[in-house]
Amino acid sequence: MSVHGIQVTINGRRHDASVEGRLLLSDFLRMHCGYTGVHVGCEHGVCGACTVVVDGAAVRACLMLAVQADGAAVTTVEGLAGADGGLHPVQQALRDEFGLQCGFCTPGIVMTLAALTSGTGPPGADSLLAALSGHVCRCTGYQGIRRAAQKLGGGTQGEPA
Amino acid sequence: MKPAPFDYIAPATIEEACAQLAEAGGGATILAGGQTLMPLLALRMSQPFILVDINRIAALRGVTRSEGYTRIGPVTRQNEAIADSTLAKSLPLLVTATRHVGHHQTRNRGTIGGSIALGEPAAELPATAVALGASVEARSVRGSRRIAAADLYLGPYMTALAQDELVVSIQFPDWPSGTVNVFREVAMRPGDFALVGLTGAVAVKDGHIERAGLAWFGMGPTPIKARQAEQALVGQPVAGLDFDKLAGLAVADTDPFDDHHATAAYRRTVGRRVFARALSEALQVHQ
Numbered sequence: 001m002s003v004h005g006i007q008v009t010i011n012g013r014r015h016d017a018s019v020e021g022r023l024l025l026s027d028f029l030r031m032h033c034g035y036t037g038v039h040v041g042c043e044h045g046v047c048g049a050c051t052v053v054v055d056g057a058a059v060r061a062c063l064m065l066a067v068q069a070d071g072a073a074v075t076t077v078e079g080l081a082g083a084d085g086g087l088h089p090v091q092q093a094l095r096d097e098f099g100l101q102c103g104f105c106t107p108g109i110v111m112t113l114a115a116l117t118s119g120t121g122p123p124g125a126d127s128l129l130a131a132l133s134g135h136v137c138r139c140t141g142y143q144g145i146r147r148a149a150q151k152l153g154g155g156t157q158g159e160p161a
Numbered sequence: 162m163k164p165a166p167f168d169y170i171a172p173a174t175i176e177e178a179c180a181q182l183a184e185a186g187g188g189a190t191i192l193a194g195g196q197t198l199m200p201l202l203a204l205r206m207s208q209p210f211i212l213v214d215i216n217r218i219a220a221l222r223g224v225t226r227s228e229g230y231t232r233i234g235p236v237t238r239q240n241e242a243i244a245d246s247t248l249a250k251s252l253p254l255l256v257t258a259t260r261h262v263g264h265h266q267t268r269n270r271g272t273i274g275g276s277i278a279l280g281e282p283a284a285e286l287p288a289t290a291v292a293l294g295a296s297v298e299a300r301s302v303r304g305s306r307r308i309a310a311a312d313l314y315l316g317p318y319m320t321a322l323a324q325d326e327l328v329v330s331i332q333f334p335d336w337p338s339g340t341v342n343v344f345r346e347v348a349m350r351p352g353d354f355a356l357v358g359l360t361g362a363v364a365v366k367d368g369h370i371e372r373a374g375l376a377w378f379g380m381g382p383t384p385i386k387a388r389q390a391e392q393a394l395v396g397q398p399v400a401g402l403d404f405d406k407l408a409g410l411a412v413a414d415t416d417p418f419d420d421h422h423a424t425a426a427y428r429r430t431v432g433r434r435v436f437a438r439a440l441s442e443a444l445q446v447h448q
Binding site: 001002004020021022024027043044045046048051057058059060062063064065067068112116127130131133134 | 162163164165166167168169170171195196199200202203204212214216240263264265266267269270350351352
């Protein structure tokens with residue numbers, strides 16, 4: 001069993017830690033660094049609740065080892081709101097469109113949509129809607145989440161097809 | 162749902178990785194994108210003593226063109242392949258197939274080589290490699306050898322790769338101009354494993370089928386080439402092809418199974434329709 005020194009920038013803050021090789025990135029973020037907005041559902045890559053942004057890309061934190069994030073920049077849902085506590089546009093859209101109920105899956109969905117809308121050009125509603133297939137929500141029936149994604153993608157706000 | 166303890170090493174070069182695999186004497190597992198291996202570790206279906214992470218080996222990434230073929234580094238991420246301008250021109254079928262692998266989030270980590278080296282029978286990329294006549298270059302301290310994708314898959318998750326071998330490149334040969342691609346997948350939801358899938362290419366010259374490479378996924382223990390249908394196609398005029406008869410030949414080569422998603426009979430029935438429809442639609446431009 002190996003132990004590794006790692007340095008990860010999380011939400012703009014540098015974290016130095018010593019971790020076992022087998023430690024999952026999701027557990028590192030929650031237990032070592034206190035980012036409990038990273039929700040752990042299935043813990044084997046199916047549900048999408050633990051999705052975080054690593055070097056600009058939305059990934060499942062339970063399918064990465066903490067040691068693999070050495071040198072990377074990670075953003076969790078805690079890193080999205082403005083300094084004044086104002087909601088990120090993705091959070092605002094989900095709120096406006098009733099895109100959540102219990103909220104367990106929400107941080108993962110927020111991070112996927114945040115990563116895809118962070119570029120310069122419009123992301124396109126189609127790619128946002130397609131990326132939602134990587135998340136399981138057991139409350140909403142997805143319609144509110146789809147409306148939020150369509151809104152963020154610049155699509156219409158009508159009933160989804 | 163936590164992996165059992167292991168030693169983690171992340172070599173910086175191919176040579177280092179091969180030396181470590183040789184030293185481990187079969188006790189090591191290679192970690193590429195991890196989108197299948199990490200769940201297997203979490204479920205403790207896989208418990209290696211040593212995990213060799215190849216993500217930091219720069220030489221294993223990227224797409225290059227050579228005379229007659231396209232070379233893909235195995236650690237090229239699936240989403241990188243989808244966005245790659247070279248692949249869009251030289252291997253559009255691979256791009257289409259990769260779009261069907263998992264979800265956006267898993268494609269950000271998952272790799273082309275990881276999927277091809279793993280040999281999941283319902284996966285899109287191994288079947289596409291088999292259909293197009295691709296090959297992998299396997300490296301070890303013992304040397305280097307090239308394995309045709311058609312000879313790579315022995316059973317579910319079982320390949321001809323030895324335990325000390327690392328896939329260092331995947332080569333896809335060019336197909337003639339006038340090639341049309343065939344891809345169709347039936348799954349319960351986007352991103353799910355295929356219940357039935359067909360992938361491949363058909364080259365047409367002067368209104369006749371010059372060459373055909375078609376393979377099934379989700380239709381047996383490995384990717385399965387539709388050999389009888391391929392043979393029946395070659396030399397035939399495109400106009401007047403009997404797609405239903407060809408579909409029957411294509412399904413005759415499969416070996417589907419019953420599981421909790423679908424019965425073997427269902428897969429065969431759907432497979433016939435999928436084959437006839439996908440092939441006739443792909444060839445429409447030549448009719």
